[in-house]
Amino acid sequence: MSDITPFHLAFPVTDLAEARRFYGEILGCPEGRSSDEWIDFSLYGHQIVAHTAGEVSRKHHNPVDGHDVPVPHFGVVLPWAEWEALAARIKEAGVKFVIEPYIRFKGQVGEQGTMFFYDPFGNALEFKTFKDMGQLFAK
Known part of the structure; x- marks a missing residue:
């Protein structure tokens, strides 16, 4: 990239x-x-x-790889070690995951680590990683 x-x-x-x-x-x-x-x-x-702003309301979800993904959401694609360190920091801080860190599309094109959680205001965040960053936009 x-x-x-x-x-x-x-x-x-x-x-x-x-x-x-x-x-x-x-x-x-x-x-x-x-x-x-x-x-x-x-x-x-x-x-x-x-x-x-006023209260944040996020009630939309889309099914992806067997999980209900909150929409809208934002985040960053991180190198694998940084993604793992962030997941540990989030767990240590007691933030509740919407979708626990896991490997999505395992064994398929676009295999990735992902996790979802909300900020204290209801904004959904996703952080993901790829062992091969060249797979970010792979079909």
Whole structure:
């Protein structure tokens, strides 16, 4: 894979202090600029912005490989060791998984490690990994 331009994603939260704890302390995202209404974080080099908003409601799911995947969701594809370390950190922090870390599409094209969990505001996150990053868009 070539170098990738960072993406930008703004998402709703109801409490900036809790967003700092979850994204900054648990996920390890360095904080950038902020105001009384939003906080920039670096999610593995990508700019995500927590904006104060009303309650977040996420009730949609799609079946994928025998699991109900929450939609919408966001996250990052990580190198295998970083994905495993993040899974351990999430478990240690007591965050409940929607889908526990597991290998999806085992033995098939696009085999990947994946995990899903919600932030404290109901935003769904997925982090995944591939032993072969060349399989990211394989059919």
